[in-house]
Amino acid sequence: MLFRFTYNLVMNLSYPLLRIIGILSHKLYLFTTGRQEVFKQIVIREVNIGEWVWFHVASLGELEQARPVMEELKKSFSNHKILLTFFSPSGYEVQKHYNLADCVCYLPWDTNRNVNRFLNFCNIKLALFIKYEFWPNYFYGLSKRKIPTYSVSSIFRPEQIFFSWYGGAFRNILLDINHFFVQNESSKSLLNSIGIDQVTVNADTRVDRVYKMSRQNNKLELMEDFTAGKKCFVAGSTWPEDYDIMEHLFEKETRLKVVIAPHEVDQKSIEKLEKHISVDCAKWSSYSSEKDRNKSILIVDNIGQLGKLYSYASFAYVGGGMKKNGLHNTLEPAAYGIPIIIGEHYNRYEEAVTLLNSGGMISVKSSAEFKEITHKLIKDKKLTQQMGENNNQYILSKKGASQLILKKIESLSGL
Template sequence: MRFLYQTVIFLSALLLPITRFFNKKMRLFIDGRKQTFSILRQKTDRSQKYIWLHVASLGEYEQGLPVMEALKKRHPDYKIVLTFFSPSGYEIRKNNKIADITIYLPLDTKPNVKRFLDLVQPEMVFFIKYEFWPNYLNELKKRNIPTYLVAGIFRKDQLFFKGYGGFYRKALTAFHHFFVQNEVSNILLKSIGFENVTVHGDTRFDRVAEIVERVQPLDFIEKFKNNTATIVIGSSWIDDENIYLPYLNNSKNIKFIIAPHNIKEEDLNRLKQKINKKVVRYSNYNPDDLSTADVFIIDTIGILTQIYAYADIAYVGGAFRTGLHNILEPATYGAPVVIGPKYEKFQEANDLVSLGSCLVVNNIEELSNTFNELIKNTSLRKDLGSKNKNFVLKNKNATKIVMDFIEKNTQACKL
């Protein structure tokens, strides 16, 4: 397995540059990584102390953000190096204000790993949720750098728990402690000999709860809503459109706010052409048209979280595709949440579905029936929304658990 992994990584480093000519995302993936080491040489300072935090993409960034904020607050003398694997996360958050250096993670080849760690020389490392790169982890262990997994999720189908997964199990020994989201992950880790595990939940609860506390009103959304029942459709893909658009086009006395996952002009035009109601777009709306419009398309990034505050019902996209987007944001505002069927890999979705306050639909008919019931039954809507909000509030403080553990275990930590 070790030889196979090293071979695959070597071939990836060799062949991936070719893909940049055929795919914009891969072009960002390849070209962005070309800058990593030059950025580190320019920005790192050997007189400074660094903490390295790694995330896969945008969702993991949201989970890591409370940890970075807590580290900055408790240890302002440390600098944070934040790495992303995916362009979809990096391109949106590359100009964040919390990290001191934000870069792409170099591919997990042994030369890249040594070069990266030699430049950063982190005092401590945090991996968020499920990024496990064996060469990085093995080198961190060799250098005895305290390394933590935060908001971790493990599933029994992962290689760690297979008879032939010894190479990956060995990489896990780099972690000084695992902070995991659920008891299933705890049991799985203990089944392969790891006792250094704490079930702390999900740091995103801290993130969304904080957002609600400082949310600012959006006057243009108030004007659009105009005291009318409003369904907010967040982070939707074309698969979601195929499910909700028939309902939207046949609805009466309901307003819709749509924040698509992709905001390319061609995708936005295609969406608008499918809607037979009065549509306005955030980028060019006339304020005088807002109160009479039926559909508001949000063609920008960064305000969906605030918009959820105006949702009577929230539909969160991605679960008719491959990955559900963030349901905690609408949940924390006390909105009932509707999602598609592919949600099993998301602990918060499993929990809210079990509570009955996150409703799963499999097709157009089920979505229509669910929306109609929630629209006409105000008490049901409020009851489900209250369950969601209380669930978020109950599960806060995962970040505090992490930080308190680190503070108490100073021998495993250089802070």
């Protein structure tokens, strides 16, 4: 009771503050102003008519986990409509017209008033919250209305507050979830240790997504022209911390084609990247075959093509691992059966640990280590093939989680 009172007080007081801070922060401005439109959007989209399945994700990464389940749902239960909500502007602003969902909007701020207004209007038959999304008032409201609620592709760790000696009130949040689909046995054991037994271990649903993407037509005319059949290295979702270890690739022209796809592609970020590069390089937005095809470095200054870019790679680097808690999606390049290099911080990512242990990925801590492994991968064809095959086998062994989840939900909820 005290927890709910305190939580609601914090939620009610914090939102006006966020709106004020939004004057100085564009991202927070989108975060707050976008939420003002939610109740108009659900009326226009008639979310009160028909049967709706609600998917909630934090941002783009979690959407990639939800997407394969949505696709399976649409195939098997085409009469159900999909409501997709985002917490973050970085997800909503990119995917607000996502064609697999019948209504896309922000998640209204988790206050009692918003929750009741949202759930009383929307005709939701079941709700799926992806990975780390745990909202007390929404879970309580769904439970009170007897709407089946599932946590999908979730991961739990001992250091999370749910498992601390003082985490009783937070553990109660989890009791409103009908079933958990977790990514590993350790998460299942942790939930079991606090009396939660409605748990199924499944692979990461993103595997289904990246497997499907790797089997589609990924041809890009610009990449065909730039690579011209030569060995290609793709560095995806990179940050400034990653560029420091790649310096030997930036210092002189090489026969290796180097493609860099930064995580942030605004003008300032691209200019920072260009300062790291000593040789003349091409940019995607201004690419000209006549003047750029013989250059060794290409900067991809737009978003949305990374999955296809990896299809041209002989080996790849996935960014974010040179800073803590920042490693990006290693499953995308793994699906193409190519070796992967990452930075030193990866232990929080289940798939990264497994890929590394299975021999398909290598972690580096310095520019010297990065230089050594890139030289090996360029020269040692046998090593490159073996690492790539290890990644390919991992993907094949983990695909199919989305179908299993949907079948389980169907049996539990009578969808």
